[in-house]
Amino acid sequence: MTKSNMTLLEYLGKIGVDLEGDFLREGAQLVAQLAIELEAEEIIGAGRYERSPDRKNRRNGHRERMWETRVGEIPLRIPKLREGSYFPSLLEPRRRTEKALLAVVQTAYVKGVSTRKVDDLLRALGLTGIDKSKVSRICKELDELVEGFRNRPLEGSYPYLWLDALYLKVRQNHRIVSQAMVIAIGVRETGERDVLGFSLGASEEYAFWMDFLRSLVRRGLKGVELVTSDAHEGLKAAIGEVLVGSSWQRCRVHFMRNILANIPKGSKAVVAAAIRTIFAQPDREAAGQQLSEVAKAMQPRWPKAAELVAAAEDDVLAYMNFPVEHWTRIYSTNPLERLNKEIKRRTNVVGVFPDEASVVRLVGSVLMEVSDEWQVGRRYFSKESMRKLIEPEPLISAEPAPLRLAPVH
Secondary structure, X not given: OHHHHHHHHHHHHHOOOOOOOOHHHHHHHHHHHHHXXXXXXXXXXOOOOOOOOOOOOOEEEEXXXXXXXXXXXXXXXXXXXXXXXXXXXXXXXXXXXXXXXXXXHHHHHHHOOOHHHHHHHHHHOOOOOOOHHHHHHHHHHHHXXXXXXXXXXXXXXXXXXXXXXXXXXXXXXXXXXXXXXXXXXXXXXXXXXXXXXXXXXXXXXXHHHHHHHHHHXXXXXXXXXXXXXXXXXXXXXXXXXXXXXOEEEEOHHHHHHHHHOOOOHHHHHHHHHHHHHHHXXXXXXXXXXXXXXXXXXXXXXXXXXXXXXXXXXXXXXXHHHOOHHHHHHHOOOHHHHHHHHHHHHHHHHHOEEOOHHHHHHHHHHHHHHHHHHHHHOOOOOOXXXXXXXXXXXXXXXXXXXXXXXXXXX
C-alpha cells in the first residue's frame, strides 16, 4: 500500500501538482482542464495535431476563463474552434444565485452601499455573506474581465452589423449629465450572433462614432456587407468612411416614425398602411416601384412626407438585396433594441451612476453575460442561408399593384 501511495505522489509531482501547496485547487484544475480537452477532441473528431478522417473542425487557440469553485477560483483555458463555438458542459451558464450575487455586488459598488447592508441583503436572498475585501476583489476582477472582453480580437467575418445607442445618467464634475452608450452586435459568416463592442461618450457625434468604428476595425472587424442603424447623420458619415464597401440599411421602424411625424393624426393609419405595402413586395425591384407609387399618391396631400419617402428608397430597402430568410431581422435595429432593454432593466436599478467606470463595469458585465448565452444558444441564421450571401439566388421581379389612398373624412 505504501509503495502504491508513493507511486501516485511521484506521478502527481511529475505532472506539476504542488503537493506542498494548494493540492485540492490544483487537482481540480488538472481534472477540469483534462475533461475540457477531451470533450473538445470529441466535438472536433480528432486530437491535437492528429490526422484523422473523422475530423469535423479545427482548433483556433484558447480563451481564458475563471471558474468559481468551493476550493477557490480556478483558471481554465477554453478551446476555440474555427467554425462555430464551444462551451464546456461542466461550465454551465451562471446559476440564478450567482447572477443575483453579481447583480447585488455591482449595484452595491456603484451606489456606495455599505458592506453591512450588502451582507444583510445577500442573507435575505438566501446567499452567504460577503466582506469588504470580497466586494473590492469582485469589482477589480469585473474591470479586468470587462476590459479583456471589450478589447478582444474579432476573428472571422461579420456580414451583418447593427449599431445603436442608449443614454444613461452619470455624475460628472458635481453635475448629472446624460451620456451615450453605443453598442455594436454582429452575425458571423457561420450564423452566430456576438456582441462586438461598446463605448461610452458625451454624445452621438461624428467623431465619437468614427473612433468607435475604427476601434472595431483595429480589433479585426471585416467582411461587413450590411450595417443597420437609425439615420443619425454623424453615424451615417462614419459608416461611409470606415466601413467602405458595405451597404447601409436605415432602420425601418425609425423610418416609419419619421414619416408619420409629418402626417396629421387622422391620416396616420392610412399612410402607415400604404407604406407597409412597400415592404410586402417579394423583391427589391417590385418594392422600389411600389415606393414610387406610394410617394406619388402622397404628393398632393402630404408633399413633405412624400419627398422623405422618395428620398429614402435606397436606404430603407437595402435589406432586400440579401437572402429573404434574413429580412425580418436585418431591416431594423430590433435585435439590438431588445438587448438595450435588458441593459436598461439593470441600469434603472442604479439610476445615476457615480462615474463613467461604473457604467462600463455594469454594462460590460451584462453584455458579457449575453454574449456567453449567445455562444451556447442556437445560430441566429442557418448555415444554409448564410451561404446565399456568397451564392445569391436569382431574383424574380413582380409588378406591384396600383395604389389608391382612401379619402379621409
